[in-house]
Amino acid sequence: xxxxxxxxxxxxxxxxxxxxxxxxxxxxxxxxxxxxxxxxxxxxxxxxxxxxxxxxxxxxxxxxxxxxxxxxxxxxxxxxxxxxxxxxxxxxxxxxxxxxxxxxxxxxxxxxxxxxxxxxx
Amino acid sequence: xxxxxxxxxxxxxxxxxxxxxxxxxxxxxxxxxxxxxxxxxxxxxxxxxxxxxxxxxxxxxxxxxxxxxxxxxxxxxxxxxxxxxxxxxxxxxxxxxxxxxxxxxxxxx
Numbered sequence: 001x002x003x004x005x006x007x008x009x010x011x012x013x014x015x016x017x018x019x020x021x022x023x024x025x026x027x028x029x030x031x032x033x034x035x036x037x038x039x040x041x042x043x044x045x046x047x048x049x050x051x052x053x054x055x056x057x058x059x060x061x062x063x064x065x066x067x068x069x070x071x072x073x074x075x076x077x078x079x080x081x082x083x084x085x086x087x088x089x090x091x092x093x094x095x096x097x098x099x100x101x102x103x104x105x106x107x108x109x110x111x112x113x114x115x116x117x118x119x120x121x
Numbered sequence: 122x123x124x125x126x127x128x129x130x131x132x133x134x135x136x137x138x139x140x141x142x143x144x145x146x147x148x149x150x151x152x153x154x155x156x157x158x159x160x161x162x163x164x165x166x167x168x169x170x171x172x173x174x175x176x177x178x179x180x181x182x183x184x185x186x187x188x189x190x191x192x193x194x195x196x197x198x199x200x201x202x203x204x205x206x207x208x209x210x211x212x213x214x215x216x217x218x219x220x221x222x223x224x225x226x227x228x229x230x
Contacts, residue, residue, distance in 0.1 A: 038164075046156070046164060046207055048219040059217040063122070095163055097207040100175075106211060106219030107154045107174060 002027040004096050004112035012090075012119050018083040022096030022112060030054050035098035036080045036108060037070060039092040047092075051105050052079060059105050083086055086119045093117075123147070123212035125222035133227045139195040141225045143208030146189055151211040153191040155184060158224075159204045167206075168193060195227070203229045 021092035022035070029035060036051035050060035050069040060068050069082040083090060093116050097108035125145045133139040140152040143153055153171050166175055168184035171191055181196045183200035196200055 043225045046158075046209075046221040048221065049208075051217075062214070062216070062218055100166065100169055105217040107152075107166075107169060107209065109166045109169070111165075114163050 002098060004098065004110060006094060006096050006112045006115040008094075008115060008117070010116060010118060012086055012117060013088055013121050014119055016038075016084075016086060018081070018086050018090060018117055018119070019094075020081045020094055020115065020117070021078050022080070023078045025077075027080055027098075029077050029079065030074045032102045034059075034102075034105050035070075035072065036097045036099065036106065037081045038095045038097055038108075038111075040095070040114075041089070041092045049081065049083075049094075049107055051097075051099065089117050090119045091117065092107075122218055123214070123218075125153075125171040125208050125210060125220055127208060127222040128222070129204075130226045130228065132230055133195070133198045135200060135230050136197050139198050139202075139227055140192055141193045141206050141227070143193070143209075143210075143222050144190045145210060147210065147213045150186075150189065153184075153186070155182075155193045156207045156209060156221075157202075157204045158207065164207065166176045198227075198229050202230050203227060 034051040037049040052058040058070045072079040093114040095114045096112045099111040100109035155168040158164040171186040172184045205224045
């Protein structure tokens with residue numbers, strides 16, 4: 001059974017880069033599926049950030065594209081999110097995810113438990 | 122930017138039927154997915170490709186589609202179904218970008 005676990009700093013200073021990692025167990029990233037990130041500001045709705053294929057090809061939310069990088073490390077079976085030039089608006093719970101099939105970039109059926117990141121000085 | 126529309130809230134008594142609509146104007150129409158999110162928990166997929174139910178999801182959850190409106194139906198709602206429900210779909214750009222609806226709070230009275 002595939003399991004996802006987010007990790008990274010819980011506090012980031014404004015203008016700095018938010019970096020999170022999603023460790024995957026029970027499945028090899030190299031075998032397929034899209035691997036993605038979603039976030040949820042406190043008390044608000046969900047937002048798709050982007051997804052990446054094991055080859056490294058990524059698909060990003062246009063509203064975040066200029067600040068976001070999603071990458072994979074197949075040797076360590078994890079994938080990462082980098083979001084630069086952060087502001088308080090980036091404060092959110094960040095979830096990593098796996099797509100529900102090999103063809104759909106965005107829809108997911110497996111999710112990590114989420115990690116709260118606060119952007120504050 | 123592309124938007125999906127949902128009612129902010131739906132209330133239902135236990136055992137009754139709750140219906141949540143999601144509308145968007147994508148052309149051609151894109152598949153819609155429904156996620157259930159209970160307080161303090163990660164979202165869970167309850168319906169995919171408009172009408173299909175993942176394994177492990179109770180049969181009381183069903184999806185339907187008519188024109189540009191997709192509906193999530195909870196037949197015989199249970200207290201444990203109280204949650205926020207989000208519809209989710211690809212946008213109109215054709216560039217593999219996805220959006221969530223604003224969410225519907227389902228209250229089981």
